[in-house]
Amino acid sequence: MVGSAVHFGGGNIGRGFIAELLHETGYEVIFVDVVDKLIDDINATKSYTITEVGAEGKKTKTITNYKALNSKTHMKDVIDAIANADIVTCAVGPNVLRFIAKPIADGISKRTAKKPLAVIACENMINATDKLKELIVDEKNMSSDVKAKLPELAEFGNSAIDRIVPTQPKDAGLDVVIETFYEWCVETTGFKSGHPDVKGIHWVDNLEPYIERKLFTVNTSHATAAYFGYYKGIKTIHEAMDDPEIKKEVYDALEETAHLVTGKHNIDKDEQEKYVQTIISRISNPSLEDVPVRVGRAPIRKLGRKERFIGPASQLAEQGYDVKALLKGAQMALRFQNVEGDEESVELAKILSEQSAEEATTTLCGLEKDHPLFPKVVKIVKEVQAEKK
Numbered sequence: 001m002v003g004s005a006v007h008f009g010g011g012n013i014g015r016g017f018i019a020e021l022l023h024e025t026g027y028e029v030i031f032v033d034v035v036d037k038l039i040d041d042i043n044a045t046k047s048y049t050i051t052e053v054g055a056e057g058k059k060t061k062t063i064t065n066y067k068a069l070n071s072k073t074h075m076k077d078v079i080d081a082i083a084n085a086d087i088v089t090c091a092v093g094p095n096v097l098r099f100i101a102k103p104i105a106d107g108i109s110k111r112t113a114k115k116p117l118a119v120i121a122c123e124n125m126i127n128a129t130d131k132l133k134e135l136i137v138d139e140k141n142m143s144s145d146v147k148a149k150l151p152e153l154a155e156f157g158n159s160a161i162d163r164i165v166p167t168q169p170k171d172a173g174l175d176v177v178i179e180t181f182y183e184w185c186v187e188t189t190g191f192k193s194g195h196p197d198v199k200g201i202h203w204v205d206n207l208e209p210y211i212e213r214k215l216f217t218v219n220t221s222h223a224t225a226a227y228f229g230y231y232k233g234i235k236t237i238h239e240a241m242d243d244p245e246i247k248k249e250v251y252d253a254l255e256e257t258a259h260l261v262t263g264k265h266n267i268d269k270d271e272q273e274k275y276v277q278t279i280i281s282r283i284s285n286p287s288l289e290d291v292p293v294r295v296g297r298a299p300i301r302k303l304g305r306k307e308r309f310i311g312p313a314s315q316l317a318e319q320g321y322d323v324k325a326l327l328k329g330a331q332m333a334l335r336f337q338n339v340e341g342d343e344e345s346v347e348l349a350k351i352l353s354e355q356s357a358e359e360a361t362t363t364l365c366g367l368e369k370d371h372p373l374f375p376k377v378v379k380i381v382k383e384v385q386a387e388k389k
């Protein structure tokens with residue numbers, strides 16, 4: 001019998017994709033969020049729709065059997081829901097994992113079910129579930145007694161989640177427009193008692209090739225289009241992809257990351273080429289009104305050491321490859337400063353104005369001073385800093 005699923009984050013991918021598959025599997029979906037209006041809207045409705053838009057046309061599905069809890073005001077209910085759930089998922093953004101670890105730890109501590117809770121973080125981040133687990137078992141969040149019994153209480157799986165869910169129009173309510181394509185890969189190794197049978201999940205023994213291929217193809221190309229598009233004042237990602245100069249930048253970046261993806265993960269070159277073509281057509285989808293400000297959001301996170309530019313660029317630089325295109329994308333990300341509604345873009349501007357190029361390279365990209373990429377990043381940081389003077 002299928003029971004309940006607690007999902008942290010009732011936003012775009014949460015409502016638009018994860019809830020769809022949890023619902024289709026038969027779970028009652030319990031959204032946990034911190035936005036009062038969203039919680040009220042979810043609890044005031046019995047259904048909402050998701051509409052897939054792609055080359056094949058439109059298809060609408062109806063989601064039912066859900067409710068929402070506010071973790072700011074109803075923490076006890078959140079903990080009880082986790083104590084009784086079959087599965088906990090989240091799509092809150094990598095920087096928010098630290099805030100949801102404590103309620104998950106408390107819910108795990110109260111469990112009595114025979115079957116361990118399945119925990120899967122669905123963030124654009126390498127090993128996001130490992131990070132969440134590390135935070136859950138931190139002594140601030142979980143007692144040593146519970147930690148010792150953890151294997152009986154909860155099991156964890158890293159995941160790679162891929163479906164473009166743009167910012168929704170203001171008047172859309174709970175309804176979500178998404179692309180038709182999707183891929184949700186989850187690693188089996190942590191589920192010693194057997195993984196949950198969620199419809200649509202692609203179970204894999206080793207996630208690394210899947211998450212690196214996804215992040216360094218889908219998200220590298222998406223971010224390149226977004227940062228160049230923003231710089232040129234272009235309104236949507238598909239219009240940015242219509243700009244010949246931006247399209248070339250995207251292809252150049254993907255040519256570089258393809259060396260890593262095919263070389264490191266033994267992925268066939270033709271297969272990667274087909275994957276690239278699929279991604280180009282996905283991010284060029286004119287039915288998705290996706291905007292540079294969403295795709296470029298949180299530029300400090302995106303400039304990180306394991307992220308979509310510096311992640312592949314650093315690994316390729318170690319192998320002696322030139323990474324001009326990835327550095328041009330990273331440089332555009334550095335120019336994504338003081339963007340309305342984006343706190344990290346304000347912080348980025350502050351870092352670039354207060355720190356030397358060398359310090360900022362360390363702060364933003366986490367690169368070691370003796371890394372072959374370090375001087376190249378320092379150079380692009382210096383150029384961006386000079387533009388502000």
Ligand SMILES: NC(=O)c1ccc[n+]([C@@H]2O[C@H](COP(=O)([O-])OP(=O)(O)OC[C@H]3O[C@@H](n4cnc5c(N)ncnc54)[C@H](O)[C@@H]3O)[C@@H](O)[C@H]2O)c1
Nearest residue numbers: 009010011012013032033091092093099123124163164165
């Ligand atoms: N949108 C996409 O196309 C897409 C695709 C794949 C993966 N992702 C990943 O999914 C994650 C979420 O992205 P999104 O686009 O859905 O963002 P979003 O901003 O639409 O949704 C995030 C939700 O988390 C909620 N939230 C924030 N703090 C919270 C807390 N402490 N407890 C509970 N909820 C909290 C927010 O209120 C919001 O509803 C990110 O890691 C993103 O990279 C997004």
Ligand SMILES: O=P(O)(O)OC[C@@H](O)[C@@H](O)[C@H](O)[C@H](O)CO
Nearest residue numbers: 124161162163164165219222295
């Ligand atoms: O979610 P972010 O901020 O890591 O990246 C923005 C987009 O590139 C991303 O949300 C994509 O739409 C998604 O990763 C597609 O699967």
